[in-house]
Amino acid sequence: MSNQKLKVVHYLNQFYGGIGGEDKADHHPEERAGVLGPGMALQAALGADAEVVATVICGDSYFAENIESALHTVITMIKAHAPDIVVTGPAFNAGRYGVACGAVAKAVFEELRVPVVSGMYPENPGVEMYCRYAYIVRTGNSAADMRKAIPAIANLVKALGKKEEVAPETHAYIPQGLRKNYFHTERGAKRAVDMLVAKINAQPFVTEYPMPHFDRVAPNMPIADARKVKIALVTSGGIVPKGNPDHIESSSASRYGKYDLQGVTDLTPESFATAHGGYDPVYANLDADRVLPLDVLREMEKAGEIGSLHRYFYTTVGNGTAVANCAAFAKKIAQELVNDGVHAVILTST
Amino acid sequence: MVKEIERAGLPVVHMCTVVPISLTVGANRIVPTVSIPHPLGNPQLTAADEKELRRRLVRKALRALETEIHGQVVFDK
Incomplete structure (x- = not known):
């Protein structure tokens, strides 16, 4: 393994896969050997350590309207290449594409047990739905950010390939909601008091457990008639x-x-x-x-x-x-x- | 959008095709529709059948608005 190149499969939508725009959004899953579209820059950034062996493409509307069957076909195509890592997108702020990239990530994570790297704008609905299953690099809201997104994705792929430790702070991905245990030099009670003292003195401090942000509105009463x-x-x-x-x-x-x-x-x-x-x-x-x-x-x-x-x-x-x-x-x-x-x-x- | 309308006190039904997104954005009454580019139509049907399909979906939306719920409900029956 150590002498072998890391095998990467890349998932793209019909637009980035070069099939066409919205008029081709109903395109069925398809695979091509090697790189396509943003995959070229990805391969360049990965260098000699890794090879994008195949690209799987699916139309965004086709995926969103046929999630189960599209996912099954896409995963079968990916699995055939026995990848070490899968990259999806980046999807930036494209909603359907983000959901597709996330759903593919979840299935790869659960069925193939290999890591997935993606890239999305934090408001993309795919983030909230699927950030647990992929390392989603934080991107800008449009493809104008491709130049920055691809190197960040490539860095993560390389680090994961070498089994290095990765973290949201050092590798620019969106937190997955995972908690990692470690021994702190100071006990919890002291840290809490230090934090409180800092707060009272209007000094900066960083919480160790940010409260999750739930914004749900309860349904209103129905209309009678x-x-x-x-x-x-x-x-x-x-x-x-x-x-x-x-x-x-x-x-x-x-x-x-x-x-x-x-x-x-x-x-x-x-x-x-x-x-x-x-x-x-x-x-x-x-x-x-x-x-x-x-x-x-x-x-x-x-x-x-x-x-x-x-x-x-x-x-x-x-x-x-x-x-x-x-x-x-x-x-x-x-x-x-x-x-x-x-x-x-x-x-x-x- | 659907959440802000609900917050203002109006019962609202979200008619959309990608139900997982609707659930994520916090819609409460959800009626799944036909397809992304034509949620309330189907160009493969005759004009009369297509209109009947639309009427059925809108009626389903009205029934959703008349139904008391206590959380997110997908009206897919």
Whole structure:
């Protein structure tokens, strides 16, 4: 083993694998010999110690919509190469890609028992879901950070390959929530008192056990009867009046839109489209009701199945958009909806 | 977004395809949908069938809004 090169298999989505953009996001799993896309820089950074022997590619939408079967195929492909280490991504702030990179990592960790290195922006949902199973290097929120992400990933791969000790502080990965026992030179009681004294004196100190941050909101009471209430539509799928009058960005949105639905009974291709850059827009542009179900809600309103539909709908693009932005938009939107006497909300996401 | 709407006191149902993400972001009432680029439609169906599919999903969302829950629930039946 010591004289052999470390064998690495690399997982990429359809974009980084060079298959295509969102129109190819339904691409089935496929494998290629050697490196592809960011794998070239990875191989260069790994040098002579390791070889990327194969690259497995899967479309982001295909993976997200067929998690079990896609994962099975991907893992079978990876396993055939008997890798020493698997690298997934980096996915930066791409949500579906991050989830795929994380799910592959979990399966590799559990089934193949080899370490996985990935790279993600800390807000990527893949981090919270899968950071226990992979060494996820902290990256920027877009591929512009590739230059820094690849060397960090390569360093971790090399260190893990040599069975060196790694830690979040020294190897720039996101903590996995693991606790490691060791003997401290001072007993706990003294350390606690020292910390307290430092706090009282407004001196800096570092906690030994950061409290986990849970932000859950309990469900509200249900509506008694949909036939008697006013319902509003909100979407993160980017449906906007054709021409996108408020110029909502196709990714990393900095704003949301509020649009009048009075008199509208159907979202036609002439009047509505999507501004979202994170999924294939063909289907939504042909019929935006596929994302914002206005047509059926109008019919249900007429038939008395719902009390009424709120006059306006709210929309933004949930594609790499900062969590803080989304929360701020929704806070304003929710306040307006409450003020306008809305009772319940249907929020659609792509 | 869904969490902030809930926080403001409005019951909200999240209709989306990637349920694990919805669970991670903290939605409480979740209705799984068809596919990422067309959550509430299916271009392979006839226009009438597609609309019926959409109607069924929206009805499911309304039933979710009428259901008392005490934590995250995926309405997949």
